[in-house]
Structure formats: C-alpha cells, structure tokens
Amino acid sequence: MKEQNCVKMEFPSRSVNEGYARAAVAAFASQLDMTLTELGDVKTAVSEAVTNAIVHAYPEGLGTVSLRVRILEGDVLEVQVKDKGRGIEDVEKAREPLFTTGGEDRSGMGFTIMESFMDSLRVKSKPGSGTSVTMRKKVARRTAGR
Amino acid sequence: MKLSTSEKAGKLTIAIGGELDHHGAREAARRIEETIEASVPRDCVIDLRELRFMDSSGIAIILRVYKRLNAIGGRLTVENVPEQPMRVLDASGIDRMIDINAMQTEKPV
Numbered sequence: 228m229k230e231q232n233c234v235k236m237e238f239p240s241r242s243v244n245e246g247y248a249r250a251a252v253a254a255f256a257s258q259l260d261m262t263l264t265e266l267g268d269v270k271t272a273v274s275e276a277v278t279n280a281i282v283h284a285y286p287e288g289l290g291t292v293s294l295r296v297r298i299l300e301g302d303v304l305e306v307q308v309k310d311k312g313r314g315i316e317d318v319e320k321a322r323e324p325l326f327t328t329g330g331e332d333r334s335g336m337g338f339t340i341m342e343s344f345m346d347s348l349r350v351k352s353k354p355g356s357g358t359s360v361t362m363r364k365k366v367a368r369r370t371a372g373r
Numbered sequence: 374m375k376l377s378t379s380e381k382a383g384k385l386t387i388a389i390g391g392e393l394d395h396h397g398a399r400e401a402a403r404r405i406e407e408t409i410e411a412s413v414p415r416d417c418v419i420d421l422r423e424l425r426f427m428d429s430s431g432i433a434i435i436l437r438v439y440k441r442l443n444a445i446g447g448r449l450t451v452e453n454v455p456e457q458p459m460r461v462l463d464a465s466g467i468d469r470m471i472d473i474n475a476m477q478t479e480k481p482v
C-alpha cells in the first residue's frame with residue numbers, strides 16, 4: 228500500500244509518555260475523517276502497545292520506544308510501536324486473552340484489545356532483541372455532511 | 374487521573390476522572406485500596422462520569438476492587454461509564470461478573 232504521509236518519534240520508556248503517544252497519534256490521525264469512536268479505538272490500541280513496550284520490554288530501567296504512524300492509500304492508518312527490549316518467547320501465547328506475565332497490575336487484555344479495535348495486528352519479536360507491533364485500521368467512508 | 378471518594382450510609386463512592394492508564398494506575402490502586410480498608414463498605418460504586426480515557430490498566434483496577442469487595446462481603450457496581458471506557462470494558466468481558474452501567478446521554482441524537 229502506498230504511503231501518503233508519515234511521522235516518526237522516539238521517547239524513553241517513561242510511563243508519563245503513554246498519554247503523549249496517544250495524543251500525538253490522534254493529532255496526526257485527524258488528517259483522516261475519523262469518527263470519535265474510531266479515534267477512541269486508535270488511542271486505546273496505541274496506549275496498549277506503548278504501555279507494553281514500557282512495562283514488559285524494559286522491566287528494569289529505561290529503553291527507547293519508537294513510534295511510527297503512517298497514512299496509507301485508501302484511508303488506512305498504520306501504527307507501529309517498536310522496542311529493543313526483552314522480547315517475547317511465545318508470541319501466539321502472549322496474544323491469548325488474559326495471558327499476562329505482569330501479575331495483579333495487568334489484565335492480560337492488551338493484545339486482545341489491539342486486535343478487536345484495529346483491523347489487523349502483526350507482532351514480531353525476538354527474545355533478547357526486541358518487539359515490533361504493527362496495527363492498521365481502515366477509516367470507513369462517510370457520506371457527505373459528516 | 375483524578376480520584377475522589379465519598380461515603381454515605383455504608384455506601385462508598387469512588388469517582389475516577391481524567392485519563393486512567395498504566396501511568397496513573399498504581400496510585401489509583403493504592404488509594405482505592407486504602408479507602409476500602411478504612412471504610413469496609415457493604416456497597417461500593419465506581420463512578421466513571423468524568424473519565425475521558427481508559428485502557429486495560431483500568432480493567433485490572435476494577436477487577437482488583439471487585440475481588441477485594443468479594444473478600445469482605447461487599448458489592449460493586451460501576452456507574453456512568455462513557456463510550457470509550459465502555460468499549461474497553463465490553464472487550465474485556467468483565468461485565469459478565471460485574472454490574473456495569475453506561476452513562477445516560479442527555480441529548481437524543
């Protein structure tokens with residue numbers, strides 16, 4: 228799919244940046260004609276992916292989180308969140324609802340929410356070297372007046 | 374994340390506003406647990422009227438409160454849930470265990 232626009236950012240894995248990442252993606256996505264519901268879904272999915280990079284990728288200390296947002300031909304928004312952290316041993320298992328290595332603080336619903344709020348979710352990971360999560364959502368065409 | 378609590382006739386109301394994500398979750402969980410320990414309520418309401426955003430960190434908090442209340446024989450309801458948090462709660466399936474009520478919209482669309 229042809230790229231029409233793109234922004235990239237990098238930030239340290241501090242939890243205060245979770246809100247920033249959501250707001251930045253939402254601001255960029257406003258180039259597409261999204262409903263509030265669609266925008267809410269995108270923000271939620273971004274929050275899940277960025278939180279995972281902050282919580283799970285770098286359990287001790289800080290690392291870098293990279294975020295790339297693209298608008299692709301055909302009103303498709305793509306968000307990619309990458310870390311160079313611990314990685315995931317078994318991605319299929321990690322994606323199952325309720326699976327968590329995080330204890331009482333986490334719900335194990337992050338991947339499930341990304342999957343159900345976006346059209347597609349691709350997770351690539353290598354233990355010891357990092358994880359990338361790529362999500363896409365096609366914005367529904369709206370009739371005039373919206 | 375903004376949190377306030379009030380108590381009236383054995384009913385504890387915990388209002389959570391702003392944005393509830395992992396960043397604010399630890400403090401929210403700590404303060405809520407302290408309040409429950411102190412008041413041991415029979416009924417507890419989590420009021421989300423002022424909540425602008427919530428992700429799965431909020432699910433973990435609500436589940437914790439639910440378990441804590443169960444242990445002391447209390448009952449939990451979640452009230453006035455706006456649309457975005459409601460979609461997250463729906464996706465989690467915890468509405469099968471916990472009484473969750475959407476915010477009533479004043480304006481007919």
Ligand SMILES: Nc1ncnc2c1ncn2[C@@H]1O[C@H](COP(=O)(O)OP(=O)(O)O)[C@@H](O)[C@H]1O
Nearest residue numbers: 279283284314321327328333334335337338358
């Ligand atoms: N970026 C990441 N780096 C390392 N492990 C991860 C990453 N993202 C997810 N995981 C693993 O996948 C599990 C499931 O993630 P998720 O569905 O978001 O649930 P939760 O974050 O509540 O644990 C996590 O508990 C963690 O073990």
Ligand SMILES: [Mg+2]
Nearest residue numbers: 275279337338
């Ligand atoms: Mg998660």
